[in-house]
Amino acid sequence: MQPLSGIKVLDFTTLLPGPLAGLVLSEAGAEVTKVERPEGEEIRKYLPRWGAESIQFNLLNSGKKSITADLKSDADRDRIKSLIAGTDILIEQFRPGVMARFGLGYDAVKQIRPDIVYCSITGYGQFGPKAAIAGHDLNYISETGLLSLSFGNADRTVVPPALIADIGGGTMPAVINILLALLRRNASGEGAYIDIAMSDAMFTYAWWAFGLGKALGEWPGNGDHMLSGGSPRYQIFPTRDGRFVAVAALEQKFWDNLCELVGLEERLRDDQADPAATIGALRAIIGNRTAEEWRAVFEGKDCAANVVRTLEEASTDPHFIERGLFDYSIENDAGARAPALVVPVAPQFRSDKSTPRRAPGLGTGNGPDPAASGSSQER
Known part of the structure; x- marks a missing residue:
């Protein structure tokens, strides 16, 4: 039995942070249902396609269900509320206040399901002067000072190769705190509201520079300290053949x-x-x-x-193959298969790797009374 078997999740999120959090929970046995606007979330249409949907959508949403709902519709909101009664975890990624305007904020939802674990993921959190500001990963790491520690120079600026804020500040803190809330609920019966700000955890990633600056007044600059390019012991050097x-x-x-x-x-x-x-x-x-x-x-x-290896080289490394990282697979609507996204869930907690997982077709979980088409959900 998987650790999250029997746990039901309603996932209102799009793009990367929330969907990846839902994927991790799903891989550990939770039943995750995506709530999408009638035309589907935008990442379905991204290129390149892998079958009917984008490869990104297939990677992040395998093993989930999909229902559609126009949250401006009273009937659709009522249908969502009926589902909330049997839901353990709700994840949303709208701007602060949007779910409350739909009548689906935490205060309203806990009246339906008092012990629900409700997780909101935003860039800057639910309160504070920046709460309503739009942004993406690069904005969050620059606004928090993390990017200032290593970004190249004026002639050749460097964009980080990983979406640090999305995954390290959104997905991972969301999963960690959801699991902590479930543990507390098991002990006390108490639900929880979790406010995840992707920018908050960027100070965690700047741990060494933050400590030097706050404790000693020695604030590292761009590429001038031990872990960012200032030391010969922690460097990247070119070889004769361009590697x-x-x-x-x-x-x-x-x-x-x-x-x-x-x-x-x-x-x-x-x-x-x-x-x-x-x-x-x-x-x-x-x-x-x-x-x-x-x-x-x-x-x-x-x-x-x-x-330094290319990603293609690393994906064929005998070490990672032996570790079983690529043993799991996904399947698209045409029956083609590809390795599943590697997620930080121990093998003993994951689903059966012999069976490929599929991302859901849009609204395939609507049942006999699918939501009618309507306007887009508010962002």
Whole structure:
């Protein structure tokens, strides 16, 4: 039996943070029903398509059900309220106050289901001067100062490769706090309202810089500190053939091993004396060999250095294959299969990997009285 078997979730969210949270809960056994506007959420229409829907929609919504509802319709709201009576968790991602205007805010919903766990995900939270401001991941990491720690330079700015705020500030805190609320409910019978602001957790990600600044008054700048590019021990160096080597030799034993392996001059091994000189010397050394040559040098050595792999290369790595990361699959409406999105749920808690999961067709869970078409839900 899966940990969340029997738990029912109503998911009013779109795009990434909330749908990924719903996917994690679904993978652990919860029954997740997406509540979509009559024309469907926008990510269904994204490109490229994989079957009738986008690959993004298929990845994030496999294993869920879908119902449609025009939340401006009294009849549809009544239908949603009837479902809430049997719901354990409600997740929504509208701007603050929108669900309340629909008569589906926490105060109204807990009158129907007093022990419900109600989770709202927004950029800046339900209150505060920024609460109503629109934004996306890049806005949240820039507004909180996280982006200022490493963004390249004026000639070549760098956009982070991960949606840190969406997943690390939205999805993960939502799942963690929903599970904490369920534990408390099991002990006390008490429901919960959870206010998740994607921007809040960005201060967690800036933990080292935040501590230095607040405690010591030493605020790191752009790429100038230990974990953001200011240290030779934590750097990315180009190879002769246009690939890159990632060095994370923070501990002295790893640094000593790395210096020996690459043949760094003794006078430059004290990386505190002149960090720029040590970085320059390592760039020259690593730039003299190809990625494959360095891969052979680092193989089996305790030096915390490796060649930067492409995502395609990493997806065929025997280590990750043996770990079972790609054992689960999804299937589209045409019967084509692809690996499921890797989610942080332990294998013993997940669904049977031998059966591929499908994303729901729009409104396929409506039943005998599907919602009539109408205007879009308010954003």
